[in-house]
Amino acid sequence: MKIRFGKSPFLMIILFTLPLIVAGCNITITTGSEPQKMPTAINVTTVNQAPAAPASTQTLNPNMPGEPMTVEEQIPDTDSSKFASEKRVVSGDSYKANFFERPFTATAMDYLPDVDIINGYISSDEKFFYFTIELTGTNKENGGMTASYGVELDTDKDGRGNYSIWALNPAGTTWTINNVTVLKDNNHSVGGKDANIADTSLFLGDGYETLIPNNGAEAAWVRVNLAQSTMVQIAVHRNLIGNPSEFLWGVWADNGPKNPNLFDYDDHFTYQDAGSPISGNQYYPLKQVPAIDNTCRRTYGFSVSYRIPNMCWSGGAPASTQNVPTLVPVPHCWCPPPPGCPPC
Ligand SMILES: [Ca+2]
Ligand SMILES: [Ca+2]
Ligand SMILES: [Ca+2]
Ligand SMILES: [Ca+2]
Numbered sequence: 001m002k003i004r005f006g007k008s009p010f011l012m013i014i015l016f017t018l019p020l021i022v023a024g025c026n027i028t029i030t031t032g033s034e035p036q037k038m039p040t041a042i043n044v045t046t047v048n049q050a051p052a053a054p055a056s057t058q059t060l061n062p063n064m065p066g067e068p069m070t071v072e073e074q075i076p077d078t079d080s081s082k083f084a085s086e087k088r089v090v091s092g093d094s095y096k097a098n099f100f101e102r103p104f105t106a107t108a109m110d111y112l113p114d115v116d117i118i119n120g121y122i123s124s125d126e127k128f129f130y131f132t133i134e135l136t137g138t139n140k141e142n143g144g145m146t147a148s149y150g151v152e153l154d155t156d157k158d159g160r161g162n163y164s165i166w167a168l169n170p171a172g173t174t175w176t177i178n179n180v181t182v183l184k185d186n187n188h189s190v191g192g193k194d195a196n197i198a199d200t201s202l203f204l205g206d207g208y209e210t211l212i213p214n215n216g217a218e219a220a221w222v223r224v225n226l227a228q229s230t231m232v233q234i235a236v237h238r239n240l241i242g243n244p245s246e247f248l249w250g251v252w253a254d255n256g257p258k259n260p261n262l263f264d265y266d267d268h269f270t271y272q273d274a275g276s277p278i279s280g281n282q283y284y285p286l287k288q289v290p291a292i293d294n295t296c297r298r299t300y301g302f303s304v305s306y307r308i309p310n311m312c313w314s315g316g317a318p319a320s321t322q323n324v325p326t327l328v329p330v331p332h333c334w335c336p337p338p339p340g341c342p343p344c
Contacts, residue, residue: 068123113137159309
């Protein structure tokens with residue numbers, strides 16, 4: 001898979017390189033961190049006001065993620081800021097197919113930049129998968145990131161999500177497990193009766209019903225990227241999700257329903273009740289499913305010649321497997337390059 005940098009290559013370079021610069025090109029985290037506690041809400045002000053010990057003497061949590069060194073895959077998403085002033089989108093929202101592009105409030109259709117995903121990225125190391133969610137901006141009222149940001153993983157590759165990991169209102173650039181929730185769908189109700197499309201009669205399944213404790217040595221973490229405040233990064237320990245080598249992944253921003261028990265949303269809300277962000281649509285404006293955005297899902301560690309439900313797909317089935325993109329992760333070197341990478 002060829003790595004693309006969308007519309008902001010410089011931004012992406014800064015995103016992943018500044019932590020390296022800070023760390024002196026060493027994966028070891030040198031920024032301070034408090035021992036993680038649950039369920040205390042994060043308080044950045046308190047952390048910042050605490051007397052700072054020299055980095056070398058601080059006690060680092062050995063279970064904390066490191067730095068995502070490379071981007072292995074990218075999922076571009078519709079940039080809805082272009083038509084935000086017109087309170088509408090022109091593409092990206094296919095409600096019955098579970099593809100959402102609705103970063104607007106209900107009824108008033110006020111634009112929410114901290115809910116508008118423009119890219120998802122995946123990185124990994126020997127312990128963690130790292131998911132970076134790039135939004136168009138910060139919250140217009142508080143300057144933060146105000147939503148539930150999530151990763152949905154289809155680990156049995158059937159088009160139905162198996163795990164969803166959510167980080168509520170992330171703040172601070174140090175990894176934390178505070179406000180991070182890990183959920184699993186053990187009874188395969190996510191996706192309803194037909195994973196390809198919204199069920200014709202409302203589905204009463206329980207979505208992601210199983211809460212996985214997230215306070216052990218193998219946990220899921222969140223932070224806001226040090227160099228770019230509109231990027232939320234979620235690190236998921238491989239063993240927390242069964243250490244999969246192949247899966248599909250997509251990302252979410254949800255400041256609307258925020259209820260993983262109602263996944264898939266298009267099975268639990270009719271199109272009419274959900275509303276539409278498309279101005280010419282009969283169900284415009286947004287109603288019960290506002291303030292939400294997601295991406296399609298991309299394969300990781302494998303490739304297929306057919307479309308799995310919710311998968312990114314640009315057209316009909318390839319004529320042969322030769323036309324299937326190679327989706328085995330391909331490392332990309334950032335500037336300044338880690339050891340072994342070519343010069344920038
Ligand atoms: Ca979208
Ligand atoms: Ca978007
Ligand atoms: Ca369905
Ligand atoms: Ca379920």
